[in-house]
Amino acid sequence: MTIAILAVQGAFAEHGAMLDRLGAAHFEIRQKADLARPFDGLILPGGESTVMNKLLRDLELFAPLKERLDGGLPVFGTCAGLILLADRVEGGERCFGGMDMAARRNAYGRQLGSFRTDAPFAGRMVPMVFIRAPYITQAGPEVEILAETGGHIVAARQGNRLATAFHPELTEDTTVHAYFLKMAGMGEPAI
Numbered sequence: 001m002t003i004a005i006l007a008v009q010g011a012f013a014e015h016g017a018m019l020d021r022l023g024a025a026h027f028e029i030r031q032k033a034d035l036a037r038p039f040d041g042l043i044l045p046g047g048e049s050t051v052m053n054k055l056l057r058d059l060e061l062f063a064p065l066k067e068r069l070d071g072g073l074p075v076f077g078t079c080a081g082l083i084l085l086a087d088r089v090e091g092g093e094r095c096f097g098g099m100d101m102a103a104r105r106n107a108y109g110r111q112l113g114s115f116r117t118d119a120p121f122a123g124r125m126v127p128m129v130f131i132r133a134p135y136i137t138q139a140g141p142e143v144e145i146l147a148e149t150g151g152h153i154v155a156a157r158q159g160n161r162l163a164t165a166f167h168p169e170l171t172e173d174t175t176v177h178a179y180f181l182k183m184a185g186m187g188e189p190a191i
Contacts, residue, residue: 001186004029004039006065008055010047010080014169018177024186032060041074041184044081044096046131046167049105052080053095066096074160074184076177082163083134090137099158100140103165106132119149121164126175128154128166135165160184 003019005012007028019026027037042065044052056062069075075096077085084095086103114131121128128149136153139145147155147164154165155176162183168176 001040001181001184002026002038003041003043003181003184004034004037005043006045006052006056006061006081008059008061009052010045011078011167011169012043012045014167015043015045015078015177018169018174022174022177022181024177024181029061029065030059032064035061035064039073040186041076041180042069043180044075044077044084045169046079046081049080049083049089049092049095052084053093056095062095069096069098069161072160074162074180076162076164076180078164078167078169079131079133082136082165085161085163086136088138099143099156099161099163101136101143101153101156101158101163102138103134104137105134117149119147119154121147121155121176122179124175126168126173127171128164128168129170130154130166131170133165136163157183 002025005015007030083103085099087097088102091105116129144157
């Protein structure tokens with residue numbers, strides 16, 4: 001199993017380091033030619049969602065990736081990646097969509113509003129790092145809520161799509177990445 005990490009902008013290297021810790025093969029997608037390599041799952045990192053959305057289109061990555069996602073490719077989006085997966089975006093534009101939820105961009109405020117906390121994710125306590133983070137304001141009936149903190153939804157799953165408002169790749173805890181790998185078919189069923 002090989003995981004591709006979108007590497008056009010944002011915190012992609014940290015996801016690679018986390019996958020290394022879990023022994024998962026991975027590579028970075030930086031240009032259209034990278035899509036020729038086979039992969040079994042995709043990580044959409046944190047960063048700036050409007051910039052990522054623009055670069056996806058400018059680099060001709062949007063259409064082929066959307067086709068794969070719509071065809072069932074497992075995907076995990078963190079922070080800006082959550083925004084890219086939301087069907088509705090408050091304060092921004094829809095990108096890939098596919099998750100019946102609304103996301104509020106920069107919901108916790110500017111960079112100074114960044115924080116760290118511990119909260120349950122799919123029933124297991126994990127550290128959560130929020131940096132200019134979004135949160136989910138609405139979730140449809142097919143969306144499974146995996147984590148909440150401060151009264152806000154910060155992690156969800158719909159089928160083969162996983163999204164977190166926080167950055168699990170900025171901690172030492174592998175729980176969320178292991179959940180994605182299991183969800184994508186590597187190892188035992190997801191937690």
